[in-house]
Amino acid sequence: MSDSSSGTVGKAFRVLTAVGEHPDGATAADVARDVGYPFSTAYRLLSTLVRENFLAYDPRDKRYRLGLRIFQLGQRASSSHGFDGMAAPVLRGLTAGTEESSLLCVLDGDRFLTVNKVDGPQFRTTTDPGERGLLHTSAMGKALLAFAPDDTREHLLATLALEARTERSITDRAALRREIDAVREQGWAGQDEEHDVGMVALAVPVRTAAGDLVAAVALAAPVFRHSMTTLLTLLPQLRDAAEELGARLPMHR
Missing domain, CATH: 3.30.450.40 (GAF domain)
Structure with a gap:
């Protein structure tokens, strides 16, 4: 795995964690501020995580929340x-x-x-x-x-x-x-x-x-x-x- 790819994965995990720290959901601006990334970078990573079902996006309030994939993995971790x-x-x-x-x-x-x-x-x-x-x-x-x-x-x-x-x-x-x-x-x-x-x-x-x-x-x-x-x-x-x-x-x- 290249350094660039590894860095991208690390950034995605930090974005995912940042969303998880907001029980009521977080906007892209909230996440960009929390992780210290440019808005465009945070938005791109958020979109990828939504596409893979790790996050869910509600267009009504423009907030991201943890997705069902996280729930599934969490249940497996709890069980193990x-x-x-x-x-x-x-x-x-x-x-x-x-x-x-x-x-x-x-x-x-x-x-x-x-x-x-x-x-x-x-x-x-x-x-x-x-x-x-x-x-x-x-x-x-x-x-x-x-x-x-x-x-x-x-x-x-x-x-x-x-x-x-x-x-x-x-x-x-x-x-x-x-x-x-x-x-x-x-x-x-x-x-x-x-x-x-x-x-x-x-x-x-x-x-x-x-x-x-x-x-x-x-x-x-x-x-x-x-x-x-x-x-x-x-x-x-x-x-x-x-x-x-x-x-x-x-x-x-």
Whole structure:
């Protein structure tokens, strides 16, 4: 494959990813701005991706959205990693036993990626499968960060952009390191309106018998249902679910 062809493929992937970051769809101008390409280049790549069904284009609002081909591949990836058939029953059992929303996430570069969730009977979480979120503001992200391989953890602690999502978000690097050290010691991570105002969450790592990190599983609840203190009473159920998931799920690569 020539350098030119390889470069074109890389640009197409960046355009595809940029569209995926816009849940309500993106215009060609949005994409060109996000990826830093000339409008003509972005438009040409978008047209190719539409033609191959990786994107869909709605002429009414002139927005591009992820296409059915992406859904098909995503379903296959979810199945091959066990996120659907193997993990879903465990999450359903966790939600049934706690009456709160349960989520399964994996480490994806410098973000967490939600791969499965089950909404609680009385409240729907705002995170859906396929969405990526900040590590330092979320319970899932902190758990993944704390129990990642040493070199990965140290790299992320040194390089994460510590942007604030709420006024309670950690934005100081030394404070984040102290928080992650505490998570490693206690075995669980929490967030108290650090990621979303009005929400608390509790997460633990999902690990193999050898101790390798596979994912993080979390419970999330609105503050009118739980405080961080009362959510911690559900920690035993959460740890049981993590142990079962660790036995069921293959390593995520």
